[in-house]
Each structure stands twice: as C-alpha cells, then as structure tokens.
Amino acid sequence: MKTRIVRVLVTDDHPIVLDGVTLALQNTPWLQVAGYARSGREAITAVERLKPDVVLLDLRLPDMLGPEVVQALRAQDSAVKIILFTAYPDHAALDAALAAGAHGAVVKDTERDDLVDAIRRVMAGERVLCINAAGSSGAALSRKLREHGLTRREYDILRRVAMGETNPEIAVALGLTRNTVKTYLQRTLEKLGARNRVEALSRASQLGIL
Structure with a gap:
C-alpha cells in the first residue's frame, strides 16, 4: 500500500x-x-x-x-x-x-x-x-497583562480586534453591548498609550501581549 x-x-x-x-x-x-x-x-x-x-x-x-x-x-x-x-x-x-x-x-x-x-x-x-x-503560556499571559494593567476582558477584546472583528461582531461574540465594547477598547488604548486601534495592536505586539 x-x-x-x-x-x-x-x-x-x-x-x-x-x-x-x-x-x-x-x-x-x-x-x-x-x-x-x-x-x-x-x-x-x-x-x-x-x-x-x-x-x-x-x-x-x-x-x-x-x-x-x-x-x-x-x-x-x-x-x-x-x-x-x-x-x-x-x-x-x-x-x-x-x-x-x-x-x-x-x-x-x-x-x-x-x-x-x-x-x-x-x-x-x-x-x-x-x-x-x-x-x-496562560500563566505568562496573565503575568504580562498584570504588568501593563490590562484585564482579561480587555485582552479578549483586543485579540478580536487583531483578528479583524468589528465592535458589533465583538459585542455579539462576547455577549456585551456595543457601548460596553467601545468603553473597554477606549480604556485599553489609554493603558497602551495608543491613539487608535492600529497603534494599540502594534504596541501590544511589541510588549508580547499579542
């Protein structure tokens, strides 16, 4: 055979x-x-x-x-x-x-x-x-998130942004309202010192978060 x-x-x-x-x-x-x-x-x-x-x-x-x-x-x-x-x-x-x-x-x-x-x-x-x-790797992720003041929920939303999902799509996937997703995302940008999504993804990648 x-x-x-x-x-x-x-x-x-x-x-x-x-x-x-x-x-x-x-x-x-x-x-x-x-x-x-x-x-x-x-x-x-x-x-x-x-x-x-x-x-x-x-x-x-x-x-x-x-x-x-x-x-x-x-x-x-x-x-x-x-x-x-x-x-x-x-x-x-x-x-x-x-x-x-x-x-x-x-x-x-x-x-x-x-x-x-x-x-x-x-x-x-x-x-x-x-x-x-x-x-x-899960423990490593938790450690990195703590180091940069990010919550697991903020990370989950940022990861979905990295995958190209829109706020409405993220809201459906995570069972949140669109405004809640927007709030989480804005908070994440502030913590990463980013002005927009692109900068946030770049910064998160540099830090080893994404």
Whole structure:
C-alpha cells in the first residue's frame, strides 16, 4: 500500500529556519516541503496556490499577528492543519493562536524526530503541544497583562480586534453591548498609550501581549 505524502508549507521570515526545516524533513519519505512563505500574506496566498496539508507557521511574522494569520489560513482552507513553530513558548500570542484554530505548537529547537512526530499526530487528528513550557503560556499571559494593567476582558477584546472583528461582531461574540465594547477598547488604548486601534495592536505586539 502506497504511503500518502504529506505536503508542508514552511512559513518563517528567517532563511536559516527555512533551510533547517527543509533539512529536517527531507529525510522523511512521507514528508515533502511544498513551498515557503516569509510573511502572513505570503502564507495565505501560498495555501491557496499550493494546497499543502500542513502549514508550519512562525508565531511572529513581520506583517501579521500569529492569531490573525491562523484565522485567515483556516478561512482560506478549513482542512489545512496548522502547527505553530516558535522560539517563544511563553509568548502570550500562543494561546490566542491556538484559540484561533491552530492544531499544535512546537518549539524551534525541538529534535527532528519530535517535529516529524508532531506532524504525524496532527495529521491523525490530534492536538499536539511540543513546547518546553507546555501549559505555562496562560500563566505568562496573565503575568504580562498584570504588568501593563490590562484585564482579561480587555485582552479578549483586543485579540478580536487583531483578528479583524468589528465592535458589533465583538459585542455579539462576547455577549456585551456595543457601548460596553467601545468603553473597554477606549480604556485599553489609554493603558497602551495608543491613539487608535492600529497603534494599540502594534504596541501590544511589541510588549508580547499579542
């Protein structure tokens, strides 16, 4: 019986990572690197064009937030499996990216066999967390929010803004009134020292909150 070939799209803005992953995967007969992307937008286009089975996705890309990329990829192809590939297992965006629909997370310094096994398990329908600080990202997020005076509700609203949702959509999703969402958002902007949503998202990303 012929083994199915699993095609992987590698998304990372560092060439050395692209080379390293290719080297790690090329010795596995049932894995094939379908292509590369160096930004979130490139990944979205590549998924439409290449139809990979798995996207190995860097959590921190130059043009889009991790959770935003995950949501866009899932909208592009609901069948594609997404594995976050990060050097920052404690980054607050990890939880948000998993909540947006990612199927797993692997740290970049993982062994080749563990990376291959994570891909195999995700393809089998499992949710896989191969991170040194597995389960600690929630604690890391809570710590970062406290450091900057943000509440969990304010974070939830900011995360949905990052995913492109409007105030009315956020209100429906969280069971709040539109005015309440607007109030929370204004308070969040003030705490982050931002004049508008774009500045707030940029500031939150710099602080490791998103």
